[in-house]
Amino acid sequence: MRFFSDNAAxxxxxVLDAMATADELDTAYDGDRWSRRLDERFAELFGTEVRVLWVPSGTAANCLALAALCPPHGAIVCHKDAHIQNDECGAPEFFTHGAKLLLAEGEGAKLTPETIGAVLSAARYDVHQQRPRAISITNATEYGRVYTADEVAAIGALAKERGLGFHMDGARFANAVVATGAAPAALTWQAGVDALSFGFVKNGGMNAEALVFFDTALADDTLYRRKKAGHLLSKGRYLAAQLLAMLERDIWLDCARASNAGAALLAAAAGPRLIHPAEANEVFLRVSPDEAAALRAKGFDFYDWGPGEARLVVSWNQRADAIRPLADAIAAL
Amino acid sequence: MRFFSDNAAxxxxxVLDAMATADELDTAYDGDRWSRRLDERFAELFGTEVRVLWVPSGTAANCLALAALCPPHGAIVCHKDAHIQNDECGAPEFFTHGAKLLLAEGEGAKLTPETIGAVLSAARYDVHQQRPRAISITNATEYGRVYTADEVAAIGALAKERGLGFHMDGARFANAVVATGAAPAALTWQAGVDALSFGFVKNGGMNAEALVFFDTALADDTLYRRKKAGHLLSKGRYLAAQLLAMLERDIWLDCARASNAGAALLAAAAGPRLIHPAEANEVFLRVSPDEAAALRAKGFDFYDWGPGEARLVVSWNQRADAIRPLADAIAAL
Amino acid sequence: MRFFSDNAAxxxxxVLDAMATADELDTAYDGDRWSRRLDERFAELFGTEVRVLWVPSGTAANCLALAALCPPHGAIVCHKDAHIQNDECGAPEFFTHGAKLLLAEGEGAKLTPETIGAVLSAARYDVHQQRPRAISITNATEYGRVYTADEVAAIGALAKERGLGFHMDGARFANAVVATGAAPAALTWQAGVDALSFGFVKNGGMNAEALVFFDTALADDTLYRRKKAGHLLSKGRYLAAQLLAMLERDIWLDCARASNAGAALLAAAAGPRLIHPAEANEVFLRVSPDEAAALRAKGFDFYDWGPGEARLVVSWNQRADAIRPLADAIAAL
Amino acid sequence: MRFFSDNAAxxxxxVLDAMATADELDTAYDGDRWSRRLDERFAELFGTEVRVLWVPSGTAANCLALAALCPPHGAIVCHKDAHIQNDECGAPEFFTHGAKLLLAEGEGAKLTPETIGAVLSAARYDVHQQRPRAISITNATEYGRVYTADEVAAIGALAKERGLGFHMDGARFANAVVATGAAPAALTWQAGVDALSFGFVKNGGMNAEALVFFDTALADDTLYRRKKAGHLLSKGRYLAAQLLAMLERDIWLDCARASNAGAALLAAAAGPRLIHPAEANEVFLRVSPDEAAALRAKGFDFYDWGPGEARLVVSWNQRADAIRPLADAIAAL
Structure with missing residues (x-):
């Protein structure tokens, strides 16, 4: 059993069905009837007007959002372990044309107004430094932690007070919604978020993510940026159909419920081995090299995450009966 | 019947079947067994060693190729009607970080060593101008013309003589192969092409194009550039599977044969109305506004292409019986 | 005698005196008392509020202005022979992060509302093309022609109507002012110009040009861009002092009067050999290779400017007695 | 007395004399006889072949060097307090088109093979992160420390072993040479440095810095990058003349000797207040707000440098008799 990544699932x-259904002639790019439904469909979900663009990767969603919020001579505050800092090969710098990421601290890759404020206070506000223009947080975080609506709102208040844009990398937004029980609106625009990278691929999608603008004025230029970056795919209906399918009958929530539950099962078995509370679908464990080898010998695959640490990610399709053997193996270590 | 664009088909x-077949857990990004087969499979097709990267759009393929061939302070010679100049919203400038496109003339969007040479001769080779570093041609062209292997080779010889990289935008490469009867090798690396954007989406694919490096050393840095541009999709196997499926049993050739044949049918009906020889799957017609309206009244949709001109594009799935009514309508004008 | 370029003078x-006078300790960068006088001093000259930044090169002035007026996904209409197109090695693309130059026609490198309008009409206003966002003209032009205040205003009216920014490359602005007899205000902000690259170096300065924003809101971000591009020199007072010195006692006008007069002398001698009316300080002549050689044999140096053509540029310090021998030699051809 | 910055001196x-002497007509840009002497003159100084470009700012020198050493998808290891990180408004990201700075620790802004190695070890060498391609150190450092030739060589050996380019920001290179007593060669190319930003402006120059390539192949592309960035000034001889003048009769060393000596005087007075050993021309002191106010009341100006800290910079022209009053005032605190 593989617990490498929800990307591998x-x-x-x-989703596949919806893509087959979309398999008829329509207008190219994003003029088709699926793409044209996105704004309305996501507006329903969030209870407010939104502008939504499909893109084929989370990196594209994140970096288009950042480029909309921050000029080349600006800076973006994010966690030092954020995906945009560590896992996108400088895509934020590419899309923003050179904005700087200012790195904040925080347990479990979570930011707080205090840790963000420390970075903002350390900045000099003269032309010799890139001026902070945006904050980016990840929910659920890279370490499987979640922000509650209140926690997001506290950061949103800081962003508003300082005149900063506010982006949420929601590659695992569904997991955060499920974990917190909060409404999508409460976790985002009601908490001051301007742009959300709403992830579907890690949660059962194929190659469509939604870039959701709550600050709808940001969408206009982004349409050009998306094209310029090669992300305006010519048969966009196959992407739009994926997003619509996931929202139907709350599939996106079901998938996240399943993966969160799987992670909870593993976490319960791990007990004191847990490095971070397993609030979403990721579990970080302390395991010795020998223990890791033992787990692998039983057929469980996962990433080492620094010395003596392992990362286990549960995917939408790994149900309890598939998880339990690993939970038992962990408990038996 | 719609003849807007092969992008709309x-x-x-x-392809759909292959994607469903790929729907099992494997390694994320491009480590899966489909992606890992690409180099070998395309090497078979081209009869030489190649490095192949999937990307989700032709713009991404083109611009990653150009970035591999031309530094920010260089220039790329292309036709003034080239897709990279007119239809990619500056993506070449974005991916290359500011290289300049130098525009050459030529009937039917075709370049020749002479028209390219004229541009090269007009350049000053001092630091006040961006030095030409690459040539890019489109085969089949934006006006449905094709380059023969000899024509490509003549340009390739010029490129080699001047120390320039040579890129082919093959968004409709299949149509060119079918139209010329030339071997894929003869139209590309044997003719000096360093990098080919091998298009599948206009020819029956969904959202996977192949960037083929014949100069294999160019691939290494491009892997980073692809990631940095957000084009390293996390579930890459669904892209790789599309490419492999199209190459199986020569589906890519069958599709192009069909669309070329459809265009030939329309061209025959058009007779003296033809603006360009219809060598691939596009037909450009002289039609008055009244005539265009008459065709539309009969249910045929297409783009106006400047005053008194129309563009009809035949897609892979439009077979003769679907085409004939339009051919008849054109003949009857 | 060298007539290569006013850059060589x-x-x-x-100017040297003023630099020596500025040679005392003051605040670094642009906080010194010379730099802080610029806004006010240029406001006097132009009769309106302005924001002025010194930069060490005309290329920096031009490209910072363009970056202020046009986003990376925008386009700038300029003449096909404009300095920003032909002589800055892609600096506009670098500073704007990839904006495209759209090339218009016009005799003597002069644009008109008609030729600009032709380019604007040819643009498609969809996301597949970079949207025109600015117009840039050069006054005096690269061929020694000048725009009158009315001609500038006609273009300014078009810019306003279309919502485009309006930049003037005034590397030889002084020559245009002298040639037209127009007030600096009439040639610029009263005619709709938003940003002026006000050249001093070709006119007797050393290494300071003034970037003048009539749309003063554009200056704020430009302060960051200037720094980011390495153009915020640490001892800025030596640049500011140059600009202030040139404006004192109308030295800038005296210098331009001298060079314009010299060019007029040469033009009178050239008669039918003139390719363009010599309105500023540049003279373009038809001369055979033998004739060019004959002039050079007499000690006159200049650039060939295409086959059978020569460019002669008169500098601020070449007074009539220095020019006359060349005028005589031309007349004697 | 002002001790804000050597930039203000x-x-x-x-230098002024040499600029006046250069005030005659010559070829524009860098074709003049002063610019053409630079390679040879610096080769004498360094005892090896070099390619030298003048640029008008240290930021330009640094960032052109970094762009020569690191592609857009690469990374550069530097100190977290480096000028390129904190004081150039993202110019490194601009010139390199998005390379990332990886921040290393070290007392007094000094790096060691160990602290650099820690950063290199933390990097993942996959396409999801920008691969380290260069190291940049500052000598003398931003805190007035110097690297000895052996210390530089140890880092140079690491760079070579890992295949990394090696840049030295020598904004205060003269101070480092004087402080260490090392030969310029020993501190640079003999220690593995590929490119040096050789600073003159802080040391008595006006607006010319030297970018010295020991890896001479890097200069060719840099000529284009310099132009593209607007740093190829048209009257380059006034920059070249500055550099040549400073090298004549060892003026550059005399100036640095004076400012180092002044700093030593202050440091001796400061005793236990010293935060960093004052090896070059900068002195960092612990002073309470009241003490700082007391010094200012006596007419001494300087920057606060964090709470309870002050930075005093001695300039080339501040001789012992000018320094002593401040030294006395510090001693009397």
Missing amino acids: PVHPA | PVHPA | PVHPA | PVHPA
Whole structure:
């Protein structure tokens, strides 16, 4: 059983079905009837007007959002372990044309107004430094932690007070919604978020993510940026159909419930081995090299995450009966 | 019947089938077994060693190729009607970080050593101008013309003589192969092409194009550039599977044969109305506004292409019986 | 005698004196008392509020202005022979992060509302093309022609109507002012110009040009861009002092009067050999290779400017007695 | 007396004289006889072949060097307090088109093979992160410390072993040479440095810095990058003349000797208040707000440098008799 990454999982059958259904001639790019439904459909979900662009990767969603919020001579505050800092090969710098990421601290890759404020206070506000223009947080975080609506709102208040844009990398937004029980609106625009990278691929999608602008004025230029970056795919209906399918009958929530539950099962078995509370679908464990080898010998695959640490990620399609053997193996270490 | 664009057509059933077949857990990004087969499979096709990267759009393929061939302070010679100049919203400038496109003339969007040479001769070779570093041609061209292997080779010889990289935008490469009857090798690396954007999406694919490096050393840095541009999709196997499926049993050739044949039917009906020889799957017609309206009244949709001109594009799935009514309508004008 | 370029000329004594006078300790960068006088001093000259930044090169002035007026996904209309197109090695693309130059036609490198309008009409206003966002003209032009205040205003009216920014490359602005007899205000902000690259170096300065924003809101971000591009020199007072010195006692006008007069002398001698009316300080002649050789044999140096053509540029310090021998030699051809 | 910054100081008389001497007509840009002497003159100084470009700012020198050493998808290891990180408004990201700075620790802004190695070890060498391609150190450092030749060589050996380029920001290179007593060669190319930003402006120059390539192949592309960035000034001889003047009769060393000596005087007075050993021309002191106010009341100006800390910088023209009153005032605190 593989617990490497939710990126490696297969695609939800409803997504494949929707793509097959979309397999008829329509207008190219994003003029088709699926793409044209996105704004309305996501507006329903969030209970407010939004502008939504599909893109084929989370990196594209994140970096288009950052480029909309921060000029080349600006800076973006994020966690030092953020995906945009560590896992996108400088895509933020590419899309923003050179904005700087200012790195904040925080347990479990979570930021707080205090840790963000420390970075903002350390900045000099003269032309010799890139001026902070945006904050980016990840929910659920890279370490499987979640921000509650209140926690997001506290950061949103800081962003508003300082005149900063506010981006949420929601590669695992569904997991955060499930974990917190909060409404999508409460976790985002009601908490001051201007742009959300709403992830579907890690949660059962294939190659469509939604870039959701709550500050709808940001969408206009982003349409050009998306094209300029090669992300305006010519048969966009196959992306739009994926997003619509995931939202139907709350599939996106079901998938996240399953993966969160799987992680909870593993976490319960791990007990004191847990490095971070397993609030979403990721579990970080302390395991010795020998223990890791023992787990692998039983057929469980996962990433080492620094010395003596392992990362286990549960995917949408790994249900309890598939998880339990690993939970038992961990408990038996 | 719509003849707007081959971008609007549905996806070949074999492609959808292959994607469904790839729907199982494997390694993320491009470490899966489909992606890992690409180099070998395309090497078979081209009869030489190649490095192949999937990307989700032709713009990404083109611009990653250009960035591999031309530094920010260089220039790229292309036709003034080239897709990279007119239809990619500055993506070449974005990916290359500011290289300049130098525009050459030529009937039907075709370049020749002479028209390219004229541009090269007009350049000053001092630091006040961006030095030409690459040539990019489109085969089949934006006006449905094709380059023969000899024509490509003549340009390739010029490129070699002047120390320039040579890129082919093959968004409709299949149509060119079918139209010329030339071997893929003869149209590309044997003619001096360093990098080919091998298009599948206009020809029955969904959202996977192949960037083929014949100069294999160019691939290494491009892997980073692809990631940095957000084009390293996390579930890459669904892209790789599309490419492999199209190459199986020569589906890519069958599709192009069909669309070329459809265009030939329309061209025959058009007779003296033809603006360019219809060598691939596009037909450009002289039609008055009244005539265009008459065709539309009969249910045929297409783009106006300047005053008194229309562009008709035949897709892979439009077979003769679907084309004939339009041919008849054109003949009857 | 060298007539290569006004770039090659020495520096006006008043400029050197002013630099020596500025040679005392003051605040670094642009906080010194010379730099802080610029806004007010240029406001006097132009009769309106302005924001002025010194920069060490005309390329920096031009490209910072363009970056202020045009986003990376925008386009700038300029003449096909404009300095920003042909002589800055892609600096506009670098500073704007990839904006495209759209090239218009026009005799003597002069644009008109008609030729600009032709380019604007040819643009498609969809996301597949970079949207025109600015117009840039050069006054005096690269061929020694000048725009009158009315001609500038006609273009300014078009810019306003289309919502485009309006930049003037005034590397030889002084020559245009002298040639037209127009007030600096009439040639610029009263005619709709938002940003002026006000050249001093070709006119007796050393290494300071003034970037003048009539749309003063554009200056704020430009302060960051200037720093980011390495153009915020640490001892800025030596640049500011140059600009102030040139404006004192109308030295800038005296210098331009001298060079314009010299060019007029040469033009009178050239008669039918003139390719363009010599309105500023540049003279373009038809001369055979033998004739060019004959002039050079007499000690006159200049650039060939295409086959059978020569460019002669008169500098601020070449007074009539120095020019006459060349005029005589031309007349004697 | 002002001890804000060596950037604020006046210019050495020999520099002004040389600029006046260069005030005659010559070829524009860098074709003049002063610019053409630079390679040879610096080769004498360094005892090896070099390619030298003048640029008008240290930021330009640094960032052109970094762009020569690191591609857009690469990374550069530097100290977290480096000028390129904190004081150039993202110019490194601009010139390199998005390379990332990886921040290393070290007392007094000094790096060691160990602290650099820690950063290199923390990097993942996959396409998801920008690969380290260069190291940049500052000598003398931002805190007035110097690297000995052996210390530089140890880092140079690491760079070579890892295949990394090696840049030295020598904004205060002269101070480092004087402080260490090392030969310029020993501190640079013999220690593995590929490119040096050789600073003159803080040391008595006006607006010319030397970018010295020991890896001479890097200069070719840099000529284009310099132009593209607007740093190829048209009257380059006034920059070249500055550099040549400073090298004549060892003026550059005399100036640095004076400012180092002044700092030593202050440091001796400061005793236990010293935060860093004052090896070059900068002194960092612990002073309470009241003490700082007391010093200022006596007419001494300087920067606060964090709470309870002050930075005093001695300029080339501040001789012992000017320094002593401040030294006395510090001693009397």
